[in-house]
Amino acid sequence: MGELTNILFSPVNITLSVLLIVLIVYWIFNMITGIDFDTDIDVDIDIDVDAEIEIDMDADTGIEGGNIDLHDVANTDIDKEDVLGKKRKSLKWWQVALIYFNFVGLPFMFTFTCWIFIWWILTIISTTLTHSYDNTLGFIFFFGGIIPSLFINKVFTTPFKNFFKSLNPDGDKPIELIGRIASLKSSIEQDQLELAEVTIDSKVMSIYVKSLDGSLIDHKNDILIIKQSADKNYYYVKSYSNN
Numbered sequence: 001m002g003e004l005t006n007i008l009f010s011p012v013n014i015t016l017s018v019l020l021i022v023l024i025v026y027w028i029f030n031m032i033t034g035i036d037f038d039t040d041i042d043v044d045i046d047i048d049v050d051a052e053i054e055i056d057m058d059a060d061t062g063i064e065g066g067n068i069d070l071h072d073v074a075n076t077d078i079d080k081e082d083v084l085g086k087k088r089k090s091l092k093w094w095q096v097a098l099i100y101f102n103f104v105g106l107p108f109m110f111t112f113t114c115w116i117f118i119w120w121i122l123t124i125i126s127t128t129l130t131h132s133y134d135n136t137l138g139f140i141f142f143f144g145g146i147i148p149s150l151f152i153n154k155v156f157t158t159p160f161k162n163f164f165k166s167l168n169p170d171g172d173k174p175i176e177l178i179g180r181i182a183s184l185k186s187s188i189e190q191d192q193l194e195l196a197e198v199t200i201d202s203k204v205m206s207i208y209v210k211s212l213d214g215s216l217i218d219h220k221n222d223i224l225i226i227k228q229s230a231d232k233n234y235y236y237v238k239s240y241s242n243n
Contacts, residue, residue: 208234
């Protein structure tokens with residue numbers, strides 16, 4: 001027992017061991033009290049559009065207001081196109097990594113706990129077999145276990161997507177924007193594509209818009225969202241003052 005304790009709380013393993021204990025306490029407290037500390041985690045998405053304006057991606061990805069709300073998209077399907085398609089251009093590499101390794105698509109704390117546990121197991125086994133839990137070689141195993149543990153964690157957590165999705169069969173329904181009033185960031189005409197803002201339940205969403213008939217719409221005018229483009233990347237609008 002004493003040797004096991006020495007291994008678990010050795011200089012190499014103590015960080016993950018303590019973190020895992022904290023996570024276990026978190027889950028126990030969460031189950032007993034019912035208090036949810038799995039708070040919203042926003043990941044800013046920056047894109048170079050004229051004056052570096054933050055934009056929204058398509059509503060059915062769970063991304064709104066220029067942020068990825070990891071908590072809100074826990075039951076949202078994110079397909080290959082979301083990561084590798086046109087939408088990939090507005091994501092940084094670490095944001096894609098969060099999606100790929102299931103930190104988005106599952107409750108964040110669930111995926112994080114599983115990852116830490118797998119990383120801890122790999123480190124404990126490797127340092128125990130090589131008796132390196134208190135030397136430099138052990139730290140090489142410690143840091144070297146990050147990447148393998150992420151891939152193992154992805155395989156392990158992927159089947160749970162159906163389980164968490166079944167808790168909310170409808171998932172996160174996309175917000176209907178057709179027929180809403182929005183405001184332009186700058187004037188548009190012909191095939192010009194610009195940003196507009198629409199406020200829904202006190203939340204401001206940014207979307208790409210294009211003039212419905214190509215006529216000039218001044219940025220001072222409110223606009224009416226008419227329909228979505230076939231590729232779902234922008235909306236057709238017309239001046240609301242003409243209605």
